[in-house]
Every structure is written in C-alpha cells, then in structure tokens.
Amino acid sequence: MVTRSSKPAAKSVRPRQTPEKRGGTAAQAPLPQFDLLQDSLGYAIKRAQVRIYDMVFAALGADSISPARVTALSIIATRPGINQSALAESLGINRASVVKVIDTLGAHGFVERRAIPGDRRSYALVVTDAGKSALQDIGERLERSEAAIAAKLTKAERAQLMALLAKVAVS
Amino acid sequence: MVTRSSKPAAKSVRPRQTPEKRGGTAAQAPLPQFDLLQDSLGYAIKRAQVRIYDMVFAALGADSISPARVTALSIIATRPGINQSALAESLGINRASVVKVIDTLGAHGFVERRAIPGDRRSYALVVTDAGKSALQDIGERLERSEAAIAAKLTKAERAQLMALLAKVAVS
DNA sequence: TATTGTTATACTCTATAACTATA
C-alpha cells in the first residue's frame, strides 16, 4: 500500500539560471517600498494556503492519498470516462505525470482504466465503489476540518472570501 | 550551476470542469455532499494561489531566483543577522534544507554568511547591496504584477480579502 | 549535553524527450 511519507511541504519548480544580470546600478535608493512579506496579496494567499494545507494533511490522516491525488480522484468522479490526457489538462500537469497518479489510485483500488470500444489508444477512467467510498470519507473529513476555519469567519465572510478568491483565480 | 532553460511550469491543483452527470446510479448512500472542487475553501484558495503563482513566475522573469528564495531573501532583509536555523524555522523548512538556499543566494551575491564574534557555530546572514538591489527590483515587478489582479478588485475588496485571508492564516 | 551547520541519501512531484500503439 502506497502511503504518503512524513512531511510533504510545499512545491515550487523553477528553472534555475546564471546569476548577475541585474547589474549594480545606483545601489541604495530611498525605497518607496512595497513590503513583499506584508503587503503582497500573493504572500497573504500563500500563507493561508500553507495553513490550510497543514489542516488538510492532518484531516486526511497519515495513511491517506495525497491532496493532489484527492484532486485527481475528485475530477474523475465528476467527469467519469475522462482520459488521462484530459485529466492532465484539467490538473494542469503533463500527461506523462498522470501515469503515476493513476497507477497509485489504481493500486488503492480507487480508479480503473477501462477499455474504450471505439479507440484503443486511450482509457476511460472511472472511480470504483471503493473510490467513491474513499471520496465520501475524505469529503467528510475535509468538511469537518474546514469547520475549524469557518469558526473564525461568519457565514457571510466565508461567502465573501470565496467570491473574492474566485475573482482572483479567474484566468 | 544548473541551467535548465525552458518552461517555468509548476502548478498543482487546477480543477475546472463542466457541471454534468452527478447524481447518478450511485451504489453508495444519498450523498448530502460537500463538493470538494466546488465548495471547499481550501480549493478556492489553492486555485487563487496557483493563478498568482503563474503571474509571479511571469513577473520575475526566467533568469530570476525562485519565489521560495525571494521569500528567504526578504526574511533576511527584514531580520539582518538571523542565522540559518532561525531562518529555517521562519520558512517552515528543515535547517538542513536551508544550506542550499543560502548557497544559491550566496552564489548570486545576494547574501553573505558573516562570522559572529561570540559564537563560532553559526553565521549572521546579511543581504548584500546587490541583494537589496535585486529585492527592490523584484518588489517593483511583483507590485506591478499584482496590479493586474488589483484591477479586478476595488480597493475595499482587496483590503477585505487581505483581512479575511489573515484570519484564515492564523495558526 | 545541546546547538549549528553540514553532508549523504532518499522521496515526491513534475518536466522533457523519445518510444509504442493506435487513429
């Protein structure tokens, strides 16, 4: 049984490159300043996200599938019959990376690759009963977990936060 | 000095789909449902975070240090003389992992490890003039970048979003 | 003994490129 190891921590993939490109022009100017850590909406969101991520891990339990896999499972549940490439698109990752995701979900017995009569190049991904059951359980755990956060916000505030975040997330 | 050019790419959770088949012939219970993808505050935050992360990458440019390193650099700038262990604590990562972070920032000439007279076990980390200059430039880039998001929100909405996120982020 | 930085090692998540089998 594949399980999540200890600490996951945040991700961040970035191509590295050579240093020095921004030369040392006039060094110290009176900074009109925008304090990254304090004033950036990006950092504010990041902090909230890190906080929630911790809670999600605690809620899922040590032997659960990872949050990323829960997302994949949720998408397949919502779009039964989706193929791996479309799932990759939906997850915003490369289709090659989806292979292991499905292998893992398959090893857990949560998802199946089903043959498609008309096209033998791809599979129709479907969530099994065990997968639906797991998703139900996970949903309940996360819902209870979010209740801890909701306790800090009124219903109206939560709704407004969701609305504002949706505006920000618009691509 | 690793120099892998190409796509930034990162992301993690990026659900989005059409509202279709849902209450089907489930062998499970009549789900009172909490739709993870739709109703979870965690996912809403994650989506916003992914969106902003994309913008941050674009704003920083291909030859910049990573967002995580920008954070480290900002912290050192805010707390000059901090040592690696305290920085690790502040970043929420293991102190062993900080070694490479500082090595990288050092290779860029943005940070220096300075000897501390009283304690030869640790270093006082300080941002160099080049580092301050880079931070200034990055701050301006990110500020302009956030303006694109701010355009979707009124000043009051932005302030409220920041306030609500701060409530959520409270540990 | 406790702390700090370091090294060696390993794991997760993801990307690219190339390959196979279809279509």
Place this chain on the structure above:
DNA sequence: TATAGTTATAGAGTATAACAATA
C-alpha cells in the same frame, strides 16, 4: 500525421539521519 499512453531521465525542493565543531 496526429493522438494517447508510456518509459527513462532529470531537476527542484524537501526530509532524516548522522557527523564535526563549538558552546
């Protein structure tokens, strides 16, 4: 030619454990 899935390989970011130097 184009598409879907796969494999091999690589890189970023992080963790653990063990270690030396220093306190």
